[in-house]
Each structure stands twice: as C-alpha cells, then as structure tokens.
Amino acid sequence: MSYEWAKERPVEHRLIKQLEGLGYTYIPGHALDSERASHRDVVLEGRLRQAIQRLNPWIDDINLHKVVRMVTHINATSTMEANEKFYDMVVNYVSIQQDLGKGKKSQTVKLIDFDNPDNNEFLVVNQLKISGPMMTIIPDVVLFVNGLPLVVIECKSPTKPHPISEAVQQLLRYQQEAERLFHYNHVVVATCNEQAKFGSIGARLRHFGEWKDPYPFKVSDIGDNPTRQDVLVAGMFSKKNLLDMIQNFVVYEAEGGRTIKKVCRYQQFRAANKAVERILTGKTPKERGGVVWATQGSGKSLTMLYLSVKLRRLKELRNPSIVIVTDRTDLDEQITNTFRRCGFPNPQRAESVKDLRELLRTATGATIMTTIQKFQDHVDDGEDLLLNDADNIFVLVDESHRTNYGGLAMNMRASLPNAVYIGFTGTPIDKEDRSTVQTFGTYIDTYTIQQAVEDGATVPIYYESRLPELRVEGESLDAIFERVFQDYSKEEREQIKKKYATEEAIIGAPQRIRRICLDIIEHYEKHIAPNGFKAQIVAINRETAVLYKEILDELNGPESVVIISPNNNDDERLKKYHLTKEQQKHYIERFKKPLHEDKLAFIIVCDMLLTGFDAPIEQVMYLDKPLKEHNLLQAIARTNRTYDKKTYGLIVDYYGVSAFLKQALAIFNPTDVQGALTSIESEIPRLQARHRAAMRFFDHVDRNDIEACMKVLEPEDVRHAFDQAFKRFAESMDMIMPNPAAKPYHEDLKFLGKVRQYARNRFRDEQMDISDCGEKVKKLIYDHIYATDIKALHRPVSILEKNFDAHVKNLSTDQAKASEMEHAIRHEIRVKINENPVYYTSLKERLEQLIQARKEKRINDAQLAFELEKLIEEMRGQSKTIEEEGLTPQSYPIFQLLQKEWTDQEEEKERLKEITQIIVEHIEGLVVIDWVNKEDVKREMRKKIKRQLRTSKCPSDKIEPLAQQIVELAEIHYKK
Template identity: 25%
Template sequence: MAIYMRSALPNAFYFGFTGTPIDKTNIGKGTFITFGKDDAPKGYLDKYSIADSLADGTTVPINYTLAENKLLVPKDTLEKDFFQLVKNEAITSVEELDKKILDKALKLRNILKSPARIKKVAAFVAKHFRENVEPLGFKAFLVGVDREECALLKEELDKHLPPEYSRVVYTPKHNDKELLKEYYLHKNEEKEVKKNFIKIDEYPKILIVTSKLLTGFDAPARYAIYLDKPMNDHSLLQAIARVNRPLGEKEMANPKTCGLIIDFIGIFEKLEKALRFDSAEIEGVVVNIEEKKKEFAELIKHNGKIYLKLVDGRINDKTVERIVNYFSEKEKRTEFLEFYRKLESLYEIIAPDIFLRPYLEDYFLLSGILKVIKAHFGPKFSGELWHKTVKLVQSRTGVSGFEKTLPVYPIDERTIKLIHQDSSPERLKIIKAHRSIKILIDDEGSKEPFLYLFREKIEKILEEFDNKQIGTKETLREFEALIKEINNAREERQRIEIGEEDFAFYYTLKEYIPDKQMLKEISSKISQLFSQYHNWSSNPESSRALRRKLAALLLPYICKLDEMQFIIMKQIIPLEKKIGTNNKIL
C-alpha cells in the first residue's frame, strides 16, 4: 500500500506523527532519519511533551525506586544479555521486545525465574503493597519477564496475600504447561477482571502481566508497577506511563499525586541508556524516590521550623491560643496549607520508610497544627488528612494535646459583657465569637431552627474580615449585633407563643409582612403545606404543587415575583430541608 501511495504521489509531503520518537540508535537517528531531520529545533514541527501534560494536569509525575540489591539482575548480565542486544534495535512494542530480545536471553530469564528469587520477589511485593500501596487505596501491576514467571509469581504471591488480591492476565498458547493453564482466563472472565481492576473498591488489586494489558490499558487507580522485566525505549515508556494517569477528583478521598515504579531489574540505574530520548524530555518526569526524601527533609528543616516555633514546649491552652492567633490571617492559613499539602504528599509517598524516623515527631506536630486550624477555621481551610497521615495521628490520639480548642462564649444575655471582659487579643475574640455562634447553630439548630438563618450571616462577616474589607473592631461589633439579635429572637418567640418550626418561617418573613398576627398565621400555613406535601423532596409533581401553593400564599405580601421566588427557593425550602433532615435524625 505504501509503495502504491508513494508511486501515485511522487511529489507529496509526508508528515510523521508519533507518541514516542526514538532519538538515538547505533544505526542512525531513528525517527529523524525519515522525518524532521531539517526541522528546527531538534527535528519537530510541533510537539506536546510529557512535561506539557504534567503542567496541564493530564498526567502525574512518576517516582521510581530500586528493589533490594540481592533481587537486582547482576550488572554484567544486564549489560551483556540486554543492553548490548537492544542498542542496535529500534524496538517499538512489547511484542517486538519479547521476540527479538527476551526470547533469546535464556541466561537472563533463568536468573529472573530461579525458585529462590521468585520467592523473595513475591514476598517483597506483598510486603511493599501492604505497607505502601494498599493504605493509599490504589492498585498495582506486577510485570514478569514472560508468562511462566507470571504464573510462578502468582503461585508464590498467594502465600502472602489472599488469592483474590491478584489475577494473572496473559494469552494462552496450545503447548502450555499445566501451571500456565491453571491461570487461564476465559474471554468473559478477563473482561470482568479488567472492569473490576479499574474500580477502586473491587478485587483484584494486583494484575500480574508480561505483555497483555501492559500497554493501552488505562486504569487511573493503578499507582505502582513492580517491574521484573527488562524493557527499553517505546515499550518501557509506554509501560511506565500506565501509572501516570490522574484520578478524577470525586473518585476517592486520597488524591493521586504521582505514580511509582519499583525496579527489580536495575533498568532505572541506567535510565538514559534505556530511554533513548533527549534527557531533557524525561528530566523531572521520572524521579528517584531518594530525591523525594531529600525534598521532605528540606521542607521540615526550613519551612517547617517557622510553624514548629508555635509549638514550643508542651501542648496546652496557650499553645492552641498561639496557633489560632497566628493563623487568624487568611494569608498565613493559605501559606501553611500549601506547605503542609506538599509535605503530606511526600510523606504518603515515602512512608513507612525508616528514613522518616527522625522527622516523625515534627511531622506529627505539623499535622496537629493543621488539626487546630481545622477546628477553629473549618474544613474549607484544611481538608481531610490522607491515609498514612491519619494512621500516624491516630496512633498518638489522646496524648497530643491538639484536641484542645479555644473556650467559647455561652450565647445569652451575658455574652457581650463576657466579650468585653475577655483579655484575649481582638483577633482571638473574633474567632471565639464566630465559633460560639457556629456551635450554637450546630448543637441547637434542630431544636431552634430559626438559628439556621444565622449561618450565612456569620460566614459573611468572617469572610469580609478575612478579605480585609472590615477591621477587627467592626467585625466584633457585627458579631455582637448578631448575638443580640439571637437573644431578641428567642425572647420574641416566647412572647408570641409560637412553635419552633413556625417561628423559623416567621423570622424569615418578618421584614416582608409587618402585621405580626398575619405573619404568625402565614408561618403556620407554611408548616401545614410542608406536612400536606410531605413527599415534596422526592416527588417532582408534589414539589411543583407545593411551590405553587407557597407562591399563592405569599403573593399578596410580596409583589415582586423574582423576590418571592428567591424567598421560596433560597430561604424557605432550604430551611425546611434542614428542619426535615434533623427531624429524621431525631
């Protein structure tokens, strides 16, 4: 076909498109012999590099680490039986690698499949997976040199992990031994295994492969590859790229910040030799995990010391007060969160490596600071801790002191006087006042649902303070005004003798309906409507009927349709949802 095309179009221009161009071989310039040799820079008309995809967030970086020295292939064997053979070849697929190189490398394959080594590799994989991969909620590939090694590894792995943890996926052949036949998958079985592997919470957690699924099978939940197969160029790049797919934000709580390769061969000791591309193309994309350890240590020693000064000595009320006062400025909270998330992502990658031992106390204290921030400023400023960090923090629960929080003001007629008598800095008074009202809403809202109407108000005041739209004195005055309003509302409810649910609607509408007796009657009718259309939240027809009735009830008092719609949809209905939810809980 290519000959006919070139004959028919002798003067045509030919453009090459490739995902993995070979840049260097002993027999010429690889891809650039035919395409791009006269194009600057470096032979490309245009390219989208791995670094570009990292910047766009369409891939995550890849870290690598070498297995124990006793498991690695001897360097002279790897050089002679692999690198010397592949240097004159332009291998473009795993199948070509098997056929041209590995099927002939008998000595290398025998080393990899020796019974003693298989036992050690399987034991290492099981332990590493349990300690490093499974706690993150991710999955892994175990890549054997051939189908026989896959079967042998499965046989041994089942001695360390439940059998359902792993499945073998390879193509059957007519002359296979019984061991290989034991792990055959029928077409439907293989389809089910692949489908379940993609799902976070389903088995298997480890797929053992050699060629099939090694390329072209996307599973973002795959975090690690245990590589026990010599690979290079396209085949290596395509295989390791299987772990660089990011997870969707809603797929799991623990974010996937990187992928991990565990090298049992020693390929990554000579990465530039294995990947014959411009070294700049892979710089910063595939990183030795030892570099991550250095980065972790530097963050603790330099950035961390600023925050660790806040926890000077034993942890007590004064420590918590010092932390809250320091982080009362939004910018400082944002800076700390950025620092901590970077540190936490490194910890999740490295743990449980013994390298971390000298840093565990400092990391625990920094995690405690985050806990204090979360308790006083809410989850939006901190988020949830990740898996391995949670385990560390839980191991110290009850002895840390970080469970302490600032005292709150009881919300009653004495509160404003207590605020004025408090000798704390004004910024701390603001945090205390905000938390006091918030805790009141959380604890008493189910009994006094009108309190839910104040949640948005307190958050708005704090947001304006955080954004420096209002100063400390004005912020305190606004919180004091809200406290006074809550006290007055409680007094009014007792005075007019109205039920708590009715009073929530009464308080919502009081600025629109000045006649208090009429307001009381309308509030009661609104409660009755919600009882009448009790299935409104799950039945669209009932919901529409309810909204029509509410509109008819309010129309004589609120003439502007858009304003009435806002009150119904943004105030009355959300309020009833809160009331209904809490009634179910009670």
C-alpha cells in the same frame, strides 16, 4: 450597563467585561425576571422561541410550540440522562413532521447555528435566581446561547482559603438543589481569577482541569499579564470555540455501570483543530498529514475520536472515510470499544485481511478499525494492492512510532494512495527516526510528559532500585551467578551452571525470584496497600512470570493472577495458567476495582498489558525485565493514570534498568523525556523543603502551647497558606514512608497534624481534615492524637449545646475563649442565615464590629469574650424572644423581613405582626405535599402575598421583591 456591584465582586466583573469584549450581551439577573414565569424557569423561553424562528423560518406555530416544549420538558430519570438527551437535540437537531409544500415530511430543527456563530444570541447573566425543590440558588454567572443556559460559573475571592475547592463544592450543591439548570449544561467553571478550572456535570474537584492555551488565540492576544481566568475564558468561551466544543468535543461514555460526560482538555481541542487546519490547507496528501504526540495517559484515544467527529462534519471533505490503524490486536479492540462506548456511529472492525480489503474498496463515509498487520499480510496474495484512490480517506495511526514505516507504510500507501495519514504517538519521536517524519510529516501538535504532569492529566512516575545485589543490568553473568548460588558447593554450582547458562535462566532462577518475592510483599504491604492501590509485576519471560505466581502463593502474598500468551507447545506447568480471552477480561475487571471491593492486588505479565492497558488503580510496577526506549516509556506509563488520592506512580526496579536510565532513553531528546522517570531519592530534598515550608509558621512559637499556634492560624489567609504547605509536606511523607529517610520528620508531622486538627475544630474549617491525607500519614497522626490529646478528634462544639460553656471555660486564655466563641458564632451564622436573613445578617455585622474594635485595641480580649458571650446568650434566647413577640419560629423571619424592608417604626410593629399573621395563613392554606416543586402553588402564593401587601399600603416598589423573598422563606420553613 450599570456595574454598581463591581467593587464587591471584582472577579465576576472582570469575567463579564471580558465576555462582553468577546461579543456577549450582559444582562443582570433581576432584569430577566419579567421574561420568566417564575424563578424555577431555567430556559429563557421567549429568546429560545425567537432563535428557533430565526434559524428555521419555515416552522409553523404548532411545531414551534412542540419544539420549545421538547426542550423545556425533557423526560429523563437523572440529570445525566437529561443532559445527554438535550445534547442530542442540539448537535443532531430535533426532528418534527411538517408540510413545506410537498406533503408532510420529517424536518430537522436547529436550536443553534454552528456554521455561523454570530447568527446566535450570546448572553452573560449574573446573580440569576433559580428556585429548586428545596432552595433558591444564585449562581454568579450563567452563559446563555439562544436562551439555553449552557455554562454555569462560580466566582470566589482569591483571598479565600480554598477558593476553587469551595466553588466546586458549591457547583455540586447547585446540581442537587436546582437539577433542571444542569439538564442544559455544557460545562461548569470554578474561578478566583488567579486560578480557574472547568469540569462537566457530576465531576468532583480532582476531575476539574485548567485551560492553559487560548488556541487559536495566543496568550499575548488577551492583554497584558492575563490571569488563568482570562486564558480559560478566551480559550473556551469565544463564540466560535464554545460552539465548536459543544458540537465536536463532548462524549458520553459508559463506565462502571454509569454514564460519564467527558469534555475535551485544551491539548485535545488544540491538536484536533490543528490537524483539521493542516488537512484543509495542505496541497498534497503528505502536506495534509503529520504527527500528534500526546503523552500516554493524557487522552490520546479521545483526541482521535474528537478529530474523527470533526472530520465527519466538515462539508469540504464530502462524507469522508476514517481508518483507525493500530499495531496490536488488544489496542485495536480497545480503541474500537472507545469509539463504540462514546456513541460513535457504526465503527466497523476488520476481522481479517479479506474483510479489510472489502471494507476499504467500498468505503464511503465509513469508520474502519484495523491492525497494520492486515495490510502486511495481503502482500503475497497476488492481488492488486490498490484498494481505493479516494482523496477523502483519513488514516489515523495509533502508536505510529513503532511499526508504521518501511514495508508496512508502503503497503498502506499502495492500498490507499491519496489518503491523508496522521500518526498519533504516546512517546516522542526518536532522534534518529527519520521514517516517522518521512511517512507522516512533521509534528502537528505536541503534549509532553512534563506538561501532562503539570496539568494533572497524569501523575509523575518515580523509580526505586531494590536488592542491588540481585540486579542484572551492567553485571557479568558469572558475577550474578555467584551471588545467586553462593550457598551451593563448587560441584553443585557447576551442575547448575550447565542448566542456567543464559541471562534469562539466571534471572529466573528460583533462588533469586524467592528473594525478590519476599521484598515485593514487604514493599507492597508497607508502601502501597495502605492507600488501597494495586501492582503489576513484569517478568522476563512466561516461565518466570509463572514462577513469580507460584512463589507469591507459597509465601501467602497478596492475591495475584498471571496473564500470559498461551502457546500450544507449553508444558503442563504453563498450561495451568492458560486463560481464555473472557477469563483475562474477568481478571482485568477485578483488578480495576478498589482494593476493599476486590482483593486481586497483583497482575503478573511478561509482554501482555505493557501497552494499551489502562488501570488507574495501579500505582506500582515491579520491573524485572530489560526494557529501553519506547518499550520502557510504554511500560512505565501503566502507573501514570490519575486516581483518587494517587499522587505518583512508582517503578520498583529489580533488573537494573534505572541505573542505566540515560542509556535506556538515549534515542530521545533529553527535553522530550524530561520527567519520564525520577528517582524517589530526589524526593528527599523536596521533602526537606516542604518540611521547612510547613514548620516556618511556628518558628517563633512555643509548640507545646496549642493556643499560641491557633493565634498564628487565626487570619484566614495564613491558615490557607499553612494548609497548602501541610498538604505538600504530607504528600511527600506519604511517598517516602516507611523508608528510614522519613524518620527524622515523624515528630514534626505529628505536631502539624495535631495543630491542623485543632484549627479545623476552632475555625470550623471542614477543608482542614486529615482524612484527605494518605493512609500512612493519617495513621501516624491519628495514633499520636489518640495517645496525647484525643479530644482534638472530637467534632466542634455548637453554641447551642449544653457543654459549650464548659468547653470555653476550659480554655486557658481570654484570647482563646474569644476566638472559640467568635468562630462558633460565625459557623452558626453561616449555617442559619438562609432561615432568617435579616437577623443573622444583623448578627454578622455586630460580630464584625466587635472584632474590629479588638483589632483597633478599643477593647481587650476579656472584654471581647464578655461581649461575645452576650451575643451567644441572645442567640440562645431567640425562641424566648419569638414567643414574647407572640410569633412562631416560622413567622418571625417574615415579620423581621417586613420590618427591615418596609418600615422599622416602633408604632408600626403591631400592625406588621397582624400582616405577618395574614400572610402566614395564606401560606399555610397553600402548603400541600411537595408544594415546593409545584410552580402553580408558588405562583398562587406570590399572588396572594402581593395582594395582601398592596391592601396593607406597602410601597409599590417593595411588593415584588418582598413577595419573592417571603416565598423563599416559606420554602425553608414550611416544607411538607
């Protein structure tokens, strides 16, 4: 196969060659035109039909036609709905009525053979034209399986300023402009070779992830120095892995009133498949089990779900039963809801000990949810412990490090003696914890805290110690007491000491809590609220939690709610804060909403919501309770979920836990808890390094000379490097501000922000927008620009606007004027090239020639500015030129296309105008409302254009491509 385009598109070429090595057949997009009735067709119907016949040889022609139509005409109100319906057809098969000799019965039709990947056709296609309602898109690469377009890949040059961001934006635009292509999509990929990320339909950039492990391959299997793109392609698109992912690792989850498609991350795919491998190869129940450590916030519940889906499909397991075990009612409810939301068939939640026993006795192919306590409680009822001795029962135990050994494990194993036990934990196993390994077996897979942060699956957690004079950890009670009650007389202190005799009482002393509440309000309003995040306060007991609420309200603090476990013996003060389960759910849902939608900012707890509580909007936990070991790791992870513009979680420590962090986490191996908690003070050296990295661009430049700064940023690669450095510096500043440690960097941040805003306008680079910074940084920069140079905030001036000439004239140097005109022209070309490809491509070539002449010093800045001014005048005079040629803005691009592609002979000019006019009349005669969505209209249009070109003696090899290009121009200029 010829690759004459390879030098122009090296990223695309490398990807295609790798896929060919994985067994895909390469076909260039234009070679498929003969197989498609029009560019609007996204399914290769002929290939789909052949695959259905091959996989279902019994199917008759009528049903074959029916199935193909079901696939190509999905009735849905949205892309996501169509995508989910198609997924159901592929994974759960299509059902049709057909008589196979025993009367008409329902038969299932396979679209893909998941059992034998090589029994499917895998194509890699590049530069395939696909027409949408308004525009034609040309994705770089599309992967087809049996004629179904399952993967869309956008390749960018690694030298571009923001290659992955650009690719993601383009993929999102494709989803708007050619919606039908994404009815069939499994994943989309953005790549530039050095970086590569994947996402599902509708995903924004922050939801795209890397695929870092090519399991079951090793990185060394891929070749020498493989790039991230190589690893992703090997891991996601080897035939077996791609089909495995489609069949077992996709869920559609209802969330916030909409459906979100979730495709597994690499660690979930790896963990589930390693577990399956152990289950199938182990000889005893013990050897078939083990432990999966997936750090909190990295999708552990979904890993359990994916594994359950895989186990269900394995024929070797003979319709297995799956038992999901947790140790808390709220976790049991959470994971049950996860399975139900994701469409898992009929998970049954054991409501009581008796209910659990009955479900387990009769379990065949069941999915049962329970708490471990229901095993414990039935020990004393005098019944036989044995409930089911089947060997195809799989017990998946959540948070297995906590309670699932000793008596509880013994009860479970006595009830289900031949079951396979797989423990899932969000925290590492203790150094001294022999029980977990003895109970479940060795690690199946690990995904550490540090790995999750590096992958962007979670955000890093920092801690900050506040009010050291009120900290408790490591101090004697007498010293704390003297500090808290220092303003009282000796006699009063003696009376108080009798009342506050315990650690809990002193921690909960109103005097101390009032000081902390004042500090919390100040900290939250300055550090957290500006970016729209929310907070959790953890008190030592329920009485202190209520006291926090009362004092916060008294001080007019942000809106808060106390969520504590009710007790029948509570006094009237505590009873005021008793909430029903429904009320608790209501407040939790309010808390999860954006701050601008719901002002509920604080949830105050003592024990509840420290595990299994997932609210990504929570950035800070105000901790005033002694926590250590697993409890500490569980609690702080409430702040590690990802959320828009959230770059870190924060623990503000009033108790003193962080001062003794080493002891608090001593039971773990240091490497296992690396990155669990980092002092915010450790950000200061990183802030200094990031500040230096951003400022170095202007080391030898007069910072008061904005044009000198623009000259530094003129090269695209330099501008990209600066933008990355600025974002990192701004991120650190947003974390530290308004801490006085950030003060020395304020002026440089203002300067860099202003330069970046100027660069955005000069180079028309929409990525360089300070709106993507944190609110504290943004306010500092905006206030500075408003005070010093408000025009920097104005949008770029277009060359077609009346004030453009005055704007250029006000610039101080010829170099600045030439730069402003160059990038204004580039922007105009980028925006309008689809309207008239011939003219604007020619304009781009002339522009590049002028820029090259300046680089080679054949012309100076003044001459360049003069030549660019002439180009602008020509662009402005386009309408006059069109009028002089006797054409219209709609017909002129068609005329120029014919002139370039057919003949540019001057004597032919008038004849081409006549042909153009005839073609335009054909187009206008067919233009009706919404015609761009009507394939029959476009087919007729192409037919008439081709007939006219043939009649006009157009060379035969030019007719087909010209007709298609003319219709594409018509779609832009003749919308109705």
